[in-house]
Amino acid sequence: MGSAAGIAEDIQLGLFDRLRSLPISHLSVVVGRVLPDTALVAWSLAITVAIGLLIGFRVHDGIGSALAAFGLCVLCGFAFCWLFNTLGLYSGSPQAAQSLSLFAFPLSFVSSAYVPVATMPGWMQAFAQNQPITPMTNAVRILTQGRPAELALGRPLSLNPPISRRGLP
Numbered sequence: 001m002g003s004a005a006g007i008a009e010d011i012q013l014g015l016f017d018r019l020r021s022l023p024i025s026h027l028s029v030v031v032g033r034v035l036p037d038t039a040l041v042a043w044s045l046a047i048t049v050a051i052g053l054l055i056g057f058r059v060h061d062g063i064g065s066a067l068a069a070f071g072l073c074v075l076c077g078f079a080f081c082w083l084f085n086t087l088g089l090y091s092g093s094p095q096a097a098q099s100l101s102l103f104a105f106p107l108s109f110v111s112s113a114y115v116p117v118a119t120m121p122g123w124m125q126a127f128a129q130n131q132p133i134t135p136m137t138n139a140v141r142i143l144t145q146g147r148p149a150e151l152a153l154g155r156p157l158s159l160n161p162p163i164s165r166r167g168l169p
Helices: 002-012 015-020 025-056 064-090 094-108 122-130 135-146 147-153
Strands: none
Touching: 002 015, 002 025, 002 064, 002 094, 015 025, 025 064, 064 094, 064 135
8 A cells, every 4th residue: 555655755756757857668667666566565475474384374285385375465466556556646645645545445354354255244245256355365265275265165266166065074
C-alpha cells in the first residue's frame, strides 16, 4: 500500500517531471518503482516464512511446493504493486493514494484466508469466491499443506471436480 503513496509523492515533488526530460522510456520510471517494491514484498515474505518455521509451521509437500508457494506469493505481490502504483499515478496526492489503497484492504477479510468461504453468508460467498485473494490463498494452502488442505477446501489445485467428503481418512 505504500507504493501508491510513494509514487504519488514522487509525482508531487516533481521527480517524474525531471525524469521525463531524460532520454529514457516513460515505463522505466514506473518499473523502477515496482521492482524495488516487489523486492520488499519478497524480503518481508522471507522474514514471515522464517518466523513461521521457527514457531512450528511445516511444509508437507516438500521444498519444491514450498518454493512454488513462495513464488506465487511474490508474483501476487508484484501484481498488487502494479495496482497500487496505478492508483498512485492517478490519485493526485499521497493522501488520496493512501485512501484509495484502503479499498483493497477488505479483500483479505472477504476471502478464504481466515475462514472457509462456505461458512460465509450466501450473499458474501459469491464475492469471496470471485475475488483475487481466495484462489491465491487456496493455491498456497494446497502447495504447502498438500492433501489435508485439498480435503479441507473440497477440491484439488487442479481443475478436477470437488473431492467427496465421505471418504475422509
